Amino acid sequence: MSRLALRFGAPLALAALTALALxxxxxxxxxxxxxxxxxxxxxxxxxxxxxxxxxxxxxxxxxxxxxxxxxxxxxxxxxxxxxxxxxxxxxxxxxxxxxxxxxxxxxxxxxxxxxxxxxxxxxxxxxxxxxxxxGTAPKGSSDAKLTTAVAAYTKYVESETDELVEETGEFVAAVKQGDVAKAKALYPKARMPWEEIEPVADAFGDLDHRIDGREAVLATGAKFTGFHRLERDLWKTGLQPDSGAVADQLLADVKQIAAKAETVEPEALSIAGGVDALLDEVATTKVTGEEERYSHTDLWDVKGNVVGSQQALAALRPVIGERAPELLKALDARFVALTTLLDSHRAGDGYRLYTQLTPADVGALTVALDALSQEVAKVPGVVGAP
Known part of the structure; x- marks a missing residue:
């Protein structure tokens, strides 16, 4: 499957992949x-x-x-x-x-x-x-199909992190060259692979916060680094004397992510819970424009999260299909509806800015995300059932 298909509407029914939220x-x-x-x-x-x-x-x-x-x-x-x-x-x-x-x-x-x-x-x-x-309990699933899908997802994560390194490298180079226009154009593209693996992003510990932390981390005494620090530099304050160093650290952190991706060991129930938590976050915060407060490229993030969630839940299709076939149909329908709605906001090779959306546009996205989240919330119960 082409990477373009994965990013812009690959149906859940075509995927056989998975994710872990540790x-x-x-x-x-x-x-x-x-x-x-x-x-x-x-x-x-x-x-x-x-x-x-x-x-x-x-x-x-x-x-x-x-x-x-x-x-x-x-x-x-x-x-x-x-x-x-x-x-x-x-x-x-x-x-x-x-x-x-x-x-x-x-x-x-x-x-x-x-x-x-x-x-x-x-x-x-x-x-x-x-x-x-x-006591102790067996680790992992005895379902051969699910085990195969988990292995496939590991390869998917590795592939996405490799692209994350490549795309981030180009973005960092533009920042260090002081080419603001090019860096702005590359910013949402560099973030897309990150958003696609976000169901498993927390498995990378502090790297997650260093790469994707927002300005609010300053209130906790932590440093403001990563993508969103550079987003602020590019769209609000102008490049700062330390922007190059921040960019170098971002690339170094992303390379660590790629190395650590090989050690992720998914489990079915964690997959379901991770996607549930991610889509709930998308429905309650990202659709409000809070994530990309300076660049307003939020729809790129939402699309990446939706694609990543599709790939994660696809691994669970054998279990969901056997135990709750009507839920599987509902999930497919909700993903198609949300993807169609997101694609209506396409602009060129990307998406409209959040500031270009009307209140009605945001409301429609919220309704579609809520509808999907409600179905996804049922998956952990199905997967974890005896």
Missing amino acids: TGCTGQAQPGSTATTGAGAGGAITITASDTACDLSATTAQAGTLTFRFTNTGSKVNEFYLYAAGDRIVTEAENITPGLSREIKVEVTEAGTYTVACKPGMSGDGIRTQLTVT
Whole structure:
């Protein structure tokens, strides 16, 4: 399949690929949560999150498929994280708005002490509680077709990261040459492969934040680097004395991504959860124009995320088709509808700027994304069913 087809409307039915949403980051625990200590094995662990608390119904569980039912009873948007040792993120769910409930399923195959964190306001280290997992469980899927698809997705990620290095190299060269017009033209093209692998981007730990962090990271004391720092330099402030150094670091970080892509080991349930979280983020933040606040090339990002999500969920087709054929039909229909809508905003070899969209345009995209997200949210339950 040509790369152009992958980017501009390859149907879900034609793909046989997959993704994993495992990530790594660091943080310090904060007190303030309460929990019971009953066994969590075999049943869902409910999490009631407010602006000041993160209450778990159980703090022990047996290895295997863990189910968390997260309800935000507070006034702030919240996030859920499950950390392994060293604050490696096992799974996460972002942008859980007040009053919303989310079900998160994840494969945890090894015993140990894990950490559940709620992040009211989506900032800081969160309100944390330890979760003890006992026993062990088989890792990966015994489904030969799914195993083959997972291997195919690994190749897909490797291919996309190779292109990411190539496209970023051209973009960085233009920045360092001071060719602002060329750099602006190359910026969304360089970001496209990154957006396509975003279901697995968090697996790259701090590199994710260095490459794709937005200006808000300054409030946390972190450095503002990567694509969005250069976006600001190109569209708002003008190139700065250190823009060349920032560009060099971006390329170096992207090359590390390409090297690390070979070590990603997908699992079916993490695939489903990763795509669910990504599309929820697209529906609640990226469609608002928040991502590309200076360049307004948001539709490129949305398209990349949609294509990446298609490739990820395609790996699960054998399971979804057997267990929930009507859901598979709905997913296909929702992807086609959203792709058709996005393609109506094509301009040349790319997309219209976000500032050129009317409120009606944004509303239509939001409705289509919400409709897709609602169907994708059912996939983890299907994949994780006994």
